[in-house]
Amino acid sequence: MLVCLLWIGTVSLAHAQTAVSWTMLQACELPNGRIDYTSEVELLDQQEITIQGFMIPLDATGTEYALSAYPMNQCFFCGEAGPASIMELEMQKPKRYKLDAYRTFTGRLVLSLAPQGMVFKLEEAEEK
Secondary structure (H helix, E strand, C coil): CHHHHHHHHHHHHHCCCEECCHHHHHCCECCCCCECCCHHHHCCCCCEEEEEEEEEECCCCCCCEEEECCCHHHCCCCCCCCHHHEEEEEECCCCCCCCCCEEEEEEEEEECCCCCCCCEEEEEEEEC
């Protein structure tokens, strides 16, 4: 019986998600706009997280989006926010969203300092 309870506890922990704030992610940003991941954020790489933000379309078809800490007029692309204030969403089931719709997503956080793309990506993203 004890073995079964321990196994069930392990399974539920494997699917636990960490709520992440934009404040935590933006702490990785240096004054010159470069990124230096904090140890706290590095521990989240490849982990399931939950995060809230504003939907920003990335294509004309409305199937590729980024999630932003700020609405479009203040986001990284149009405003003065930095690169740590936005993340690419790789959605399991793409759908259309209104610009600046405030949504909550869960998925696997991927950190990337590649010259192309965003410094954060949420893979297997699902709206919560």
